[in-house]
Amino acid sequence: MQTIILQNLSKTYSGGRQAVRQISLALDPGEVYGFLGPNGAGKTTTVKLLNGTLTPSGGSCRVYGIDPSAEPAKAHAHTGVVTEHAQMYDNLTGIENLLFYASVFGLSPSDSRTRAAALLRQLDLKDAADKKLSAYSTGMRQRLSLARALIHRPEVLFLDEPTSGLDPESAQNVNQMIRDLAETEGITVFLCTHQLRYAQEVCTRYGLIDEGRLLASGTLHELQKAIMPELPLIVRAEHMPHRLPFQQAGGENIYQASIRTEDEIPSLVRQIIEGGGDVYSVEVKHPSLEEIYFTLTRDRKRTENAEKTPGIQQAREEGKERTI
Amino acid sequence: MNHAITAVIKKDFRGITANRRLFLSLLIVPIVLTVFLPGMFITIAHFMPEDEDLQMLLELLPRSSWASTMELTVTGLIFNNILPVFFLMIPIMASSIMAASSFVGEKEKHTLETLLYSPLTLGQIFQAKILASFLMSMTVSLISFVVMLTVVELEVFLLMGTLLLPSANWPVILLLLSPAVSMIAVTLIVRGSAKAQSVEESQQGAVFMIIPVLLLIVGQFTGVLLVSLWILLGLSLLCVLLALFLLKKAAGRFTYEMLLQ
Numbered sequence: 001m002q003t004i005i006l007q008n009l010s011k012t013y014s015g016g017r018q019a020v021r022q023i024s025l026a027l028d029p030g031e032v033y034g035f036l037g038p039n040g041a042g043k044t045t046t047v048k049l050l051n052g053t054l055t056p057s058g059g060s061c062r063v064y065g066i067d068p069s070a071e072p073a074k075a076h077a078h079t080g081v082v083t084e085h086a087q088m089y090d091n092l093t094g095i096e097n098l099l100f101y102a103s104v105f106g107l108s109p110s111d112s113r114t115r116a117a118a119l120l121r122q123l124d125l126k127d128a129a130d131k132k133l134s135a136y137s138t139g140m141r142q143r144l145s146l147a148r149a150l151i152h153r154p155e156v157l158f159l160d161e162p163t164s165g166l167d168p169e170s171a172q173n174v175n176q177m178i179r180d181l182a183e184t185e186g187i188t189v190f191l192c193t194h195q196l197r198y199a200q201e202v203c204t205r206y207g208l209i210d211e212g213r214l215l216a217s218g219t220l221h222e223l224q225k226a227i228m229p230e231l232p233l234i235v236r237a238e239h240m241p242h243r244l245p246f247q248q249a250g251g252e253n254i255y256q257a258s259i260r261t262e263d264e265i266p267s268l269v270r271q272i273i274e275g276g277g278d279v280y281s282v283e284v285k286h287p288s289l290e291e292i293y294f295t296l297t298r299d300r301k302r303t304e305n306a307e308k309t310p311g312i313q314q315a316r317e318e319g320k321e322r323t324i
Numbered sequence: 325m326n327h328a329i330t331a332v333i334k335k336d337f338r339g340i341t342a343n344r345r346l347f348l349s350l351l352i353v354p355i356v357l358t359v360f361l362p363g364m365f366i367t368i369a370h371f372m373p374e375d376e377d378l379q380m381l382l383e384l385l386p387r388s389s390w391a392s393t394m395e396l397t398v399t400g401l402i403f404n405n406i407l408p409v410f411f412l413m414i415p416i417m418a419s420s421i422m423a424a425s426s427f428v429g430e431k432e433k434h435t436l437e438t439l440l441y442s443p444l445t446l447g448q449i450f451q452a453k454i455l456a457s458f459l460m461s462m463t464v465s466l467i468s469f470v471v472m473l474t475v476v477e478l479e480v481f482l483l484m485g486t487l488l489l490p491s492a493n494w495p496v497i498l499l500l501l502s503p504a505v506s507m508i509a510v511t512l513i514v515r516g517s518a519k520a521q522s523v524e525e526s527q528q529g530a531v532f533m534i535i536p537v538l539l540l541i542v543g544q545f546t547g548v549l550l551v552s553l554w555i556l557l558g559l560s561l562l563c564v565l566l567a568l569f570l571l572k573k574a575a576g577r578f579t580y581e582m583l584l585q
Contacts (some may be wrong), residue, residue: 052580053441055579055581073442073443073444076442081441086434086438086441091338103327104444105328105443106328148438
């Protein structure tokens with residue numbers, strides 16, 4: 001069963017701003033889906049739509065088979081949510097906060113205690129368990145929020161910028177935990193972030209969003225293929241045979257050729273050696289998530305400008321006619 | 325009652341008692357109204373001179389209010405006609421502090437959003453919040469009554485050597501009018517909470533509810549208005565109906581979108 005399904009999901013706010021425009025996608029259990037885009041791209045709005053705290057203006061979505069806008073409370077029983085704005089109680093300690101949410105989610109007192117203690121240990125908060133939340137640092141709060149979202153063993157986890165405010169070591173621990181949750185417990189993770197490098201470390205599939213539109217969706221390999229059908233192969237070699245399709249690139253003895261798949265590499269290297277060349281290094285330049293994102297947004301803007309330009313020219317011409 | 329709703333109510337109670345500033349503001353008004361003012365009134369009644377004009381004024385009162393001495397008549401009048409009205413102010417004040425803190429306070433501190441992501445429906449969250457405020461207000465009222473009764477009876481016994489008998493006004497006020505007024509205050513604050521952005525803003529709204537109660541107190545003092553038991557019963561039933569109506573309407577008008585603005 002697919003855990004999250006979006007079908008032409010759209011949201012237009014009362015002020016007329018289109019935050020989400022016809023997004024369609026489907027996620028399987030155990031996937032860590034990176035929903036990536038800059039601030040204001042529509043990521044948080046999508047999370048709110050998937051949790052039923054916002055009602056879609058068009059299209060539909062289902063989480064664990066439930067329509068969240070029709071039955072939000074039922075959907076929440078299967079989901080855990082970490083967002084910047086979902087805070088906990090400053091006057092309660094870390095463990096008291098977790099126990100409170102555990103009882104709200106219907107866990108028995110003994111199960112709540114065991115679960116809370118395990119999560120605090122896993123997230124390196126054991127020593128701070130009895131401290132009031134008001135004494136927690138931003139990073140500790142963020143980790144406790146993750147513990148709170150996991151307290152009821154959700155099947156779907158929504159994380160909105162989960163590592164903001166975390167030091168590198170904590171961020172690495174959280175990443176590891178997210179990967180483990182997906183791999184061992186089959187939790188579907190819907191992770192929103194604008195930190196593309198961070199996403200590349202943890203996600204199994206990506207959706208790139210800008211101004212409410214889903215620009216592309218797929219695994220890193222699929223996105224790379226879609227953006228760059230031909231990959232640059234960089235070879236450092238001496239006595240490069242002239243008949244081969246390599247061109248000098250940058251420094252001395254650095255050559256570049258375009259290949260469609262990595263399967264072409266052994267044959268090319270063999271040809272260099274057979275032609276009398278000495279190979280020192282071979283590297284395929286895969287575009288990073290950042291490069292893919294910027295290429296996609298640039299392409300979209302170019303298309304939009306091209307669409308707008310005839311209209312502008314026409315308007316200018318009409319203006320001229322009027323002034324004449 | 326749902327286990328989760330009980331958890332929210334307990335948490336809200338703790339939120340008030342753990343916050344020294346809120347807890348003090350919750351205690352000050354009841355202490356003034358149930359310890360200082362009654363103590364002062366009874367002392368004045370005891371030490372006031374036997375004045376003929378006052379005697380004539382007291383004779384205008386219904387015979388049932390008369391006691392063996394003028395001092396006891398005045399004390400009885402204060403105890404059975406003026407002090408009960410204080411028990412309308414106490415629940416309004418207590419419920420407004422509690423409702424504002426438990427609802428608007430949660431919105432202000434962004435903890436409401438976390439609660440909205442729980443398996444509780446909006447209706448259940450409202451139910452928990454309204455119940456918590458109502459229970460807190462009733463607890464404060466009942467404790468205040470016990471404290472006031474102890475203070476008044478002790479003082480009357482020490483000064484006048486007798487005890488006062490509470491009139492039928494008391495059960496009507498404590499068990500009917502006071503809960504109804506408290507519920508009206510809670511539902512009005514909760515209704516206003518979607519728009520209010522701060523606890524102070526929401527509490528200011530409740531101040532307007534105190535005005536009719538103040539008028540009632542002034543009326544009782546000056547003798548312009550002497551509320552009889554039947555009027556009190558009628559007024560109480562009216563307030564109960566209004567409270568039930570407001571309660572039914574309160575939760576229905578909210579959506580997640582409105583609360584997260």
